[in-house]
Amino acid sequence: MIRNPGVLSEKLGLSFNDPELFKIALTHRSAGVNNNERLEFLGDSILGYVIAQQLYGRFPAASEGSLSRLRASLVNETSLAGLARKHKLGDYLLLGQGEMKSGGYDRDSILSDALEAIMGAIFKDQGIAACQHWIEWLFEDKLHDLPLDSDGQKDPKTRLQELMQAKRLDLPEYILLSMGGSAHEQTFTVQCAVQLIADTTTGVGISRKKAEQQAAEQMLELLAQAA
């Protein structure tokens, strides 16, 4: 059963002046001539531009090589298919009989293309600013979790681990001290300990990972002061 595209667009925070564009974005070439291939071409280029701009701004000290690697880690078929699955795009795809039977609604390439086609549809319907805004919303977590900090350095956990490995010491230990808040606003508190010094550091964040990064960062600062 094909679900109503209007439900999906609402879930995605989208409101189309021309809902037909959104429907085309969800139409795989197996379902007809008026499919999402052209919109995908357009969306793919916009996505490349928006992510490049975001990375350029977020990592002012990163080299061109780092920026390219970061973009490749964000914009690839697997990553896009993951985002599409998160928003259950597969339930709303229009596929031909053959693709439907062979599980096309869960194929990485089809999901990824449809997601890019949605970007093209937003651009056609509402222009570049709206499209950029939506892409930034879609990639918010991924952009936030990138393994580099604002100086173009590796993230604190990685740097702390490498520091310990270089000194042939045990790897840092992270202990979850507490978890609180409501389901949508959880707070994690994590303690970091290393073999090098007795002091520990504490990090707080909206995810365990973020709390660990903060604890690692503070440990790096502590070690820098102690050195």
Add this chain to the structure above:
Amino acid sequence: MIRNPGVLSEKLGLSFNDPELFKIALTHRSAGVNNNERLEFLGDSILGYVIAQQLYGRFPAASEGSLSRLRASLVNETSLAGLARKHKLGDYLLLGQGEMKSGGYDRDSILSDALEAIMGAIFKDQGIAACQHWIEWLFEDKLHDLPLDSDGQKDPKTRLQELMQAKRLDLPEYILLSMGGSAHEQTFTVQCAVQLIADTTTGVGISRKKAEQQAAEQMLELLAQAA
């Protein structure tokens, strides 16, 4: 001798709020740490987006494959280096001693990267609309002269000619009615006549070719109305 970047930016119709950005765009990595690599990363992505958008709009019937091929024919190192040479970018590049001696100012990769870096600099200095406008100016002739594609919409002159051939009539006639304006802002007016109807159409453009295309387009519309 390195020439004043201000002269080049003026020739390119550019006026930077921050002229330093333009200088960085012309600085190859061999000349120092503060070079054009990051701006090139940014410019490359904007160029891809702007050209994709142009092709999408200009070829409403072209398949995704055709659009991709057309873009690849416009955006590649050789094509960009050609545009850079046309505007004598090489004379203004900042290169290290080694690159200077080995002719880096005329190397395709260096010219192409610098051109993309200029796009990145315009974007940083003036935003996406100004950058898009400049890219469209830079690529105007190339976009206009695009090789015809079997899936894409052919240009009006070709379509009109094919229409006449299909009807076994004489080929359309184009007559230059007038030419005016100063050397840099010439205007051509061309009349188009076909054997099929007595009415003629008139096109105006900044080149004879463009005026002919416009006249052909209007003739096609006239014929469609008459049909």
